[in-house]
Every structure is written in C-alpha cells, then in structure tokens.
Amino acid sequence: MFPLVPDLISEELNLIVALLLGIAFGFILEQAGFSSSRRLAGLFYGYDFTVLRVFFTAGVTAMCGVLLLDFFGILDTNFIYINPTYLYPAILGGAIMGLGFVIGGYCPGTSVCAAAIGKIDAMVFVAGGLLGVYLFGEGYPLYHDFYTGSFLGNIRIFDSLGMSQGMFALLLIAMAVGAFYFTSKIEQKVNAEAESFTFNKKHHAIAGGSVLALGVALVFMPNHKERILSEVMKSDYIKNHPVKEMTSDELAFRILDKDPRLQIIDLRDTSEFNRMTLPGAVNIQRDQLFQKEFSNILGQSHKKKVFIANSEVDEREAALLSNEIGYENLYVLCDGVHDFVSAILTLQQPASKPKVCEFQVLFAGTNSKPMEQHPDARYIADTERFRAKASGEILTMIKEAKEKPVKKITLVKKVAGGC
Amino acid sequence: MKTNYMNPYLAGFFLGLVLLATIVITGRGLGASGALKSTVVAAVTSVAPHHAESSSFFSENLKSLHENPLKTWLVFEVIGVIIGGFLSGVVSDRLSLKIEGGPKVKNSFRLLFALIGGALFGIGAQFGRGCTSGAALSGMAVLSTDGIITMMAIFGMGYAVAYFLRKLWI
Numbered sequence A: 001m002f003p004l005v006p007d008l009i010s011e012e013l014n015l016i017v018a019l020l021l022g023i024a025f026g027f028i029l030e031q032a033g034f035s036s037s038r039r040l041a042g043l044f045y046g047y048d049f050t051v052l053r054v055f056f057t058a059g060v061t062a063m064c065g066v067l068l069l070d071f072f073g074i075l076d077t078n079f080i081y082i083n084p085t086y087l088y089p090a091i092l093g094g095a096i097m098g099l100g101f102v103i104g105g106y107c108p109g110t111s112v113c114a115a116a117i118g119k120i121d122a123m124v125f126v127a128g129g130l131l132g133v134y135l136f137g138e139g140y141p142l143y144h145d146f147y148t149g150s151f152l153g154n155i156r157i158f159d160s161l162g163m164s165q166g167m168f169a170l171l172l173i174a175m176a177v178g179a180f181y182f183t184s185k186i187e188q189k190v191n192a193e194a195e196s197f198t199f200n201k202k203h204h205a206i207a208g209g210s211v212l213a214l215g216v217a218l219v220f221m222p223n224h225k226e227r228i229l230s231e232v233m234k235s236d237y238i239k240n241h242p243v244k245e246m247t248s249d250e251l252a253f254r255i256l257d258k259d260p261r262l263q264i265i266d267l268r269d270t271s272e273f274n275r276m277t278l279p280g281a282v283n284i285q286r287d288q289l290f291q292k293e294f295s296n297i298l299g300q301s302h303k304k305k306v307f308i309a310n311s312e313v314d315e316r317e318a319a320l321l322s323n324e325i326g327y328e329n330l331y332v333l334c335d336g337v338h339d340f341v342s343a344i345l346t347l348q349q350p351a352s353k354p355k356v357c358e359f360q361v362l363f364a365g366t367n368s369k370p371m372e373q374h375p376d377a378r379y380i381a382d383t384e385r386f387r388a389k390a391s392g393e394i395l396t397m398i399k400e401a402k403e404k405p406v407k408k409i410t411l412v413k414k415v416a417g418g419c
Numbered sequence B: 001m002k003t004n005y006m007n008p009y010l011a012g013f014f015l016g017l018v019l020l021a022t023i024v025i026t027g028r029g030l031g032a033s034g035a036l037k038s039t040v041v042a043a044v045t046s047v048a049p050h051h052a053e054s055s056s057f058f059s060e061n062l063k064s065l066h067e068n069p070l071k072t073w074l075v076f077e078v079i080g081v082i083i084g085g086f087l088s089g090v091v092s093d094r095l096s097l098k099i100e101g102g103p104k105v106k107n108s109f110r111l112l113f114a115l116i117g118g119a120l121f122g123i124g125a126q127f128g129r130g131c132t133s134g135a136a137l138s139g140m141a142v143l144s145t146d147g148i149i150t151m152m153a154i155f156g157m158g159y160a161v162a163y164f165l166r167k168l169w170i
Helices: A009-032 A035-044 A050-071 A087-104 A108-116 A120-138 A141-146 A155-163 A165-190 A199-217 A224-232 A248-256 A268-273 A286-290 A293-300 A314-327 A336-345 A359-369 A377-403 B008-026 B032-045 B049-054 B056-064 B074-092 B106-129 B131-143 B144-169
Strands: A151-153 A244-247 A262-266 A304-308 A328-331
Touching: A009 A108, A009 B008, A009 B074, A035 A087, A035 B144, A050 A199, A050 A224, A050 B008, A050 B131, A087 A120, A087 A141, A087 B049, A087 B106, A087 B131, A087 B144, A108 A120, A108 B032, A108 B074, A108 B106, A108 B131, A120 A141, A120 B032, A120 B056, A141 B056, A141 B106, A151 B049, A151 B144, A155 A165, A155 B144, A165 A199, A165 A336, A224 A244, A224 A304, A248 A336, A248 A377, A286 A293, A286 A314, A286 A328, A304 A314, A304 A336, A314 A328, A336 A377, A359 B056, B032 B049, B032 B056, B032 B074, B032 B106, B032 B131, B049 B056, B074 B144, B131 B144
Parallel strands: A244 A328, A262 A304, A304 A328
Antiparallel strands: none
C-alpha cells in the first residue's frame, strides 16, 4: 500500500509534503537542542551526549517502524529508497564529515536549524557548506572515477553481515540502549551539571526495557517476503491449495486466438527464456514476483496470468506466492512447458491420451476428475486436427517473436532519494 | 548547563516518527546536504552558465535534478527546517543573533572554523552521497549498508580527531 509516492502523490504535492515534514524536522531538531554547537560538540568530549541520544533513538524508532510496517505488509520495502553503497567514497566522505563536525560544531541539517534562530556561526557554517560543494564540483574530474567506483549496489546491512534483518535490529537496539546507559555514566563523571542527572530513572528504564523487548520480537518477524515464502514453502501447502489449471490445448487455442486477456509468465531462467518461449510471454522468475517493477504486469486483474515452467510444481509455487502477494486470476500450465512442447509443438502425444494434470495424479489421488475420461473418436480427431494446425502456426509465431526486438517491460519508477 | 530543551530520547522518538512518516509517505528519507548541492548548482548555472555547462559535475547534476534545481524535494524540506527551527525558537524563546563556540575561542576564530567545518562537510557529503541526515540517519532507518558505514566513519573520525581539537570546545 505504502509508500504513496510516486503512484498516488503528484510531484507538486510531494513538494508540499516535503515542506511540512521539513517543518516538523526543524522544530524537533531545535527542541532537542541541536541548534547549539556547544551541545553538538559535547558528544566528542563527553560533557553532553544529546546528539547520541537523539540520533540513535530516532534511527531505532524509524527502523522499528519500517520493519513492523513491512512485516504487516503495509509498507513495500522493495520500493523505498535504499542508499546505494559506494564503499570507499562513503568511508572517505564520512571521515571528512567527521572532521568537519568537530571543527565546525554542526552538521548541515543542524546548521540550517541553528541559523534559523539567529546563530551567526551556523550561518557561516552553511556558507562554508555551499563553498565545499562548489569546490567539490570544480575538482570533480580529478576524482570522478573514485567517486563512481567501488559500487556494491543498494545493499542492506543485514545481508552484508549475513544475518536476518530482525537479528541486526536487535543488535542495533542493544547497542543503542547500552550506549545510552554507559554514556550517561561518563557524562555524569565529566559534567557535574549533566542533563542525565535530571532523567527520571524509572521511566527511562521502562523505555529501554520495552525497546529491547521489541527488538527480541523483531527477531521473530521475518519481512513480508520471507514470511510469504516460508508459508508457501511448507511441505503440504502446495498440495492443499488448489490452483486453476490450463491444459496445453487450451493455452494453444488462446495463443492462436490472440486472446487479449492472456498473459503468459515464463518462470524459467533467462537463458532458457531466450532460447525458446511462448508467444507474448514475459520472463519473471520466482523471486522477482515480489518486485514492484512487475506489478503492472501481474496486477492486470482482467488478464489470465498463466505461469509456465519446467515443472508444474514450480508453476504452482509461483501462482500461490502471487496469490499471497495479492494478485489474482492466476493459472498454471498442466505438466509444464514440456507438455506443451510435446503435445502441441512437436506432436508427440497421442490425442487419445485423457488429459489430466500430472500434479493431480501425483497428489490428489482418486479425487481427481480428468477433463475427458473417455475421449470419443470425434474428440480425438478434432484434437489431432487442431494440434496439427496449432503446431505450425505457433512455431511460426515463436520464430517471429524471436526476430523482433524484445518488448521492453515498462518498469514502475522507483523512488528517487538521497542527497 | 540548565536548559529547557526537550528530553533527548523523547525528541529522538518524535524525530524517528517524522523520519518514518517521510519514508512511509514518500518512500525516501530526510536529508539536508542535497539542498546545499541544489543551491550551488542553481547559483553556478545562473552566474556562469557556460562554466556550468562545461563542468561535468554541474551539468550532470543539473540534468538529474530538475529543469529548475531549486524545485526539488530536499530544497523544500530544508525550507521547512528553517521555518520549523524558527517556530521552535519562538515557542521556546531562543531567538537571538549570537555567535556560539567553545569558552576559550575568540569569535573571529569561531567563525573561521565554522566556515572550514562547513566546507569540509560540503565536500564530505558529496563523497558520502549524503550527510548525517541523508546518509547516516535515513540510511540507518532503512538498514542500508551505506548508512551504517557513513555513520561509523563520521563518528569514528570525530572521536579520532576530537582530542587534537579540544581547545576549540573545552
């Protein structure tokens, strides 16, 4: 459902939203005391840990919110802006900023806020910031390669560390709460008038305990995608959840008919897809079903989405996953691509063979109702005639589709972000 | 240090909610240094358009920002920060023109160091693709590796050099 941008909020309205959120941001920064360079710099000298407290509490709060909303499927984290990681520029940039923080006593956000209440040093800091960006721009060709190098993708920290996101969240919360406790002790030693003397011990202990408990809970809350995956991957799930089936003959008929309400989804990997696929098929692999980029294909509820893969089990898995994600009108191709190839394209199956999805035979046992128990002679003749015609025409369509340039999928725009 | 500032944890909690609201509504995080960049790009483009065109940094950013680099999300957000900070100053009676720095630092030095610190932040935020807000805080909220690395680099370097610069603050 969320985020609302860019689907539901126009660019202009988004700017108004930016202004309002900025007002809240600035108001809270000032109320927290971030408009004072003495206070900010205190972080590095142990006399005032306000920055640490506000910064980490804010980070932990927002992180917990993102994880909870993701768990309940309210916020689509595939869609939000994840800062790209350019490893060495990030380290160098951070180091330069750290130096600038101690020398200047502000960071850009806090300097703007401090300038707003009349701090002249903050106004000068902002001017310095503009100068810095200008200098960076003038020297850009010198370090262009460095700046755009060591790109690792829009990676997430829990993947980098090889742990679950919930486990990382718990670690971060534990680190934050531990840091809050010990820095208060330091502050009280260094500064006889430290703010932490005034804190209500009981309330702070309860708050710290609650957020730690939330952290433990987060360990057991996989993200939306993991949750759906683990649900559908349970051994009996596929057996117990029926999926609409389409036989090779029906699919062939719809292809020949150029059915506008047909959308074939090829789940096989890209190399197989490129070698041969059915006319009009789109290549979406299982894990890509979760990506918002493909939602404009999978989300067309008036179209029959037919999943094709090498095995019907793969198709069913994908159909059930898509169903859990919230897509509808989903079909699987009986017995997979090979059945279509042998029945229609290469005409290696006798039309007299009663058409039953193999999956039903394997799992559904005696309850299965074959579509044609005893095909009569006329039916067999019709089927043979149809297949002979379909074989040639579909092979031609496949060949033509291969020669044409691949239709580009119009991807849904990702949110642009960053500084 | 007697203050009438908000309890920092409470302030952090509210700040976190604002950041969360930002992510939920717009899909992106908060920021600040990006507005500086937009301002510089706009200024260079209007003062020296030929120079801006021939420089890869300014022309690339002009292309990626907008036809008007000041009509961007972060510029509006930072205008909001100014308004919000000012309102808070009014509410808590903290509006006054003054220079604030360490107890042993002359005003002229304080301003010089504020300029140098600002310039370093301007440069660093370009390399880091965001500052304390855009890269470290917002990056941490969405658990990006970049956010955590940038945050550790900022605070790690801060502590590494703090001792040598202690005369500025204590």
